[in-house]
Amino acid sequence: xxxxxxxxxxxxxxxxKPLLSVGLFAVIIFFFVAGxxxxxxxxxxxxxxxLDNALTRNIVHYYSLEGKYPDSLEVLHKQYGLxxxxxLFYVDYRFLGDNIYPDVTIIEEEQ
Numbered sequence: 001x002x003x004x005x006x007x008x009x010x011x012x013x014x015x016x017k018p019l020l021s022v023g024l025f026a027v028i029i030f031f032f033v034a035g036x037x038x039x040x041x042x043x044x045x046x047x048x049x050x051l052d053n054a055l056t057r058n059i060v061h062y063y064s065l066e067g068k069y070p071d072s073l074e075v076l077h078k079q080y081g082l083x084x085x086x087x088l089f090y091v092d093y094r095f096l097g098d099n100i101y102p103d104v105t106i107i108e109e110e111q
Contacts, residue, residue: 051091069099
């Protein structure tokens, strides 16, 4: 009876199927999480653009009706109902004069 100790028998073989399944599952989870982050970033960018457009529209509308630019962001909140996620964005509004377009900067808060 010759027994070759270097030759693997049927019982000694390691099955790769469970490892492949776990690896494939990990890859799918990775791409799912990466895709979710990308969608979230895209949504924030659209919200920022929407806020920028709303600010510009409200400032110009106020100027066309009043003959001067609003002296504070609060005026736009009260008279035009401007709302935005203040936890996500900080709006720096600097009044420069009645006939000078205000300096408006939108800063995205850290999440």
